[in-house]
Amino acid sequence: xxxxxxxxxxxxxSEGTPVLLRCNYSSSYxxxxxxxxxxxxxxxxxxxxxxxAATLVKGINGFEAEFKKSETSFHxxxxxxxxxxxxxxFCVVRRTGRRALTFGSGTRLQVQP
Amino acid sequence: GAVVSQHPSxxxxxxxxxxxxxxxxxDFQATTMFWYRQFPKQSLMxxxxxxxxxxxxxxxxxxxxxxxxxxxxxxxxxxxxxSAHPEDSSFYICSxxxxxxxxxxxxxxxxxxxx
Numbered sequence: 001x002x003x004x005x006x007x008x009x010x011x012x013x014s015e016g017t018p019v020l021l022r023c024n025y026s027s028s029y030x031x032x033x034x035x036x037x038x039x040x041x042x043x044x045x046x047x048x049x050x051x052x053a054a055t056l057v058k059g060i061n062g063f064e065a066e067f068k069k070s071e072t073s074f075h076x077x078x079x080x081x082x083x084x085x086x087x088x089x090f091c092v093v094r095r096t097g098r099r100a101l102t103f104g105s106g107t108r109l110q111v112q113p
Numbered sequence: 114g115a116v117v118s119q120h121p122s123x124x125x126x127x128x129x130x131x132x133x134x135x136x137x138x139x140d141f142q143a144t145t146m147f148w149y150r151q152f153p154k155q156s157l158m159x160x161x162x163x164x165x166x167x168x169x170x171x172x173x174x175x176x177x178x179x180x181x182x183x184x185x186x187x188x189x190x191x192x193x194x195x196s197a198h199p200e201d202s203s204f205y206i207c208s209x210x211x212x213x214x215x216x217x218x219x220x221x222x223x224x225x226x227x228x
Contacts (some may be wrong), residue, residue: 032215043117044157044206044219051215090156099145099210101217103157 002027002093004074006104014112019063019078021107023091026072032094033074034101035065039087047089050074061085086111115141117209119220126197127228133193134223136207142187143209147217148180151204163190187212197227 007022025031035047048059055067065076074091091104116139126132136146144165149157161182162170169182179201181193190209194201204224208217 036219041221043221044208046216046218049216094215099215100147100159100162101208102159103149105156 002031002095002102004033004091004093004102004104006089006091006107008107009105010108010110012110012112013081015083016080019076019081019085019109021076021089021091021109023074023076023104024072025074025091025093027093033065033067034092034094035059035063035074035076036090036092036103037087038090038106044090047076081109081111083111083113085109115209115211115216115218117207117218117220119205119207119223121223122221123224123226125226125228128198129196131193131195132197132225133191134205134207134225136190136192136209136220138188138209138211138218141209141211141213141218143190144187144212145210146184146190147208147210148182148190148192149206149208151206151222153204157206160192194225197225199227201225202227 003026005024033050036044038044048057050057050067058064063078089107092101118137120135146163148160151157160175163182163184165184171177184190206222208219210217
């Protein structure tokens with residue numbers, strides 16, 4: 001069965017500094033992995049997705065993630081945090097053959113001025 | 114981009130009543146829609162997968178007679194919480210998968226409060 005583990009429930013950074021949100025996955029097969037962001041009182045928005053093409057995936061708003069099979073990781077990064085990045089971030093894996101998504105526990109990103 | 118709407122955005126009801134939540138894909142056709150539930154400060158948990166024209170597939174532990182799902186068209190799925198109780202209070206989120214691509218697009222969610 002596929003699953004994801006988000007290693008930090010809460011991350012706090014200063015505006016302008018790099019962001020690293022960690023995610024490890026468990027999958028018997030080559031997984032499809034996603035990062036979604038949830039702003040308060042707004043719907044989930046897809047940041048980026050990995051579907052066995054390039055291992056470095058670039059997403060919206062300057063975010064990117066690198067699929068590392070040897071480490072079973074799919075960490076989300078951004079070179080410079082912006083105040084508007086403050087939100088809840090979910091690492092997600094798609095279940096093989098089911099199309100349904102399994103969500104990680106989420107990481108709340110706080111950006112300090 | 115693809116847009117998914119939910120209606121209502123929030124609802125308060127009395128215990129014992131039924132509540133219907135609609136999920137619509139506004140600018141694309143979705144053969145498959147998904148219903149999730151999110152408790153405060155927790156992650157999304159898949160409740161059921163809804164396929165157009167067929168019965169929904171429920172996750173283990175989700176009562177199909179309590180959470181009725183109908184997917185009558187390629188753009189509309191409904192979730193009805195029957196005989197709602199306070200423990201059903203939660204944030205319900207739907208997503209829709211377009212025919213053309215694998216990406217799921219999420220609705221803004223419906224907050225349900227059962228008194």
